[in-house]
Amino acid sequence: MTSKALVIALALLASPVFAACNEPGTGTKDTPIFSPPLGAVVTGTGRLQFHSAPSAHCAMAGVFVIPRDHLVAYAETRDGWTSVMYARATGGGVTGWVRSSRLKHTGTVGPQ
Incomplete structure (x- = not known):
């Protein structure tokens, strides 16, 4: 591999598109601010x-909620992501990160 090709390959691997989808580390600017579990409802339109x-590059294929779904919010990052859990009516749940701007806190601890 030529040195030019190596530089391009390293630049691509270092880009956010290829970044690992890991939880943010403590002591970084992306460290979430934890709170007691709070109820939240999905607002806006669409999925x-x-x-x-907490990265746009880490979408979970086929996993989404819709407006008026209730979630439990655990933590928020300073750049607009919230760690949440959705409890399925059929049992079990899904945890992940969603954009904070689409949530409205319900004033409850946990979902309604």
């Missing part, structure tokens, strides 16, 4: 996509 980490 709200779940992500495995």
Whole structure:
């Protein structure tokens, strides 16, 4: 591999598109601010996509909630992501990250 090709390959691998979808580390600017579990409802229109980490590049294929769905919010990042859990009516649940701007806190602890 030529040195030019190596530089391009390293630049691509270092880009956010190829970044690992991991939880943010403590002591970083992306560290979430934790709170007691709070009830939240999905607002806006259309699907709200779940992500495995607080990054647009980490979408969980086929996992989303819709307006008026109730979630439990656990933590928020300073750049607009909230760690949530959705409890399915059939049992079990899904955890992930969603955009904070689509949530409205209900004033309850947990979903209604």
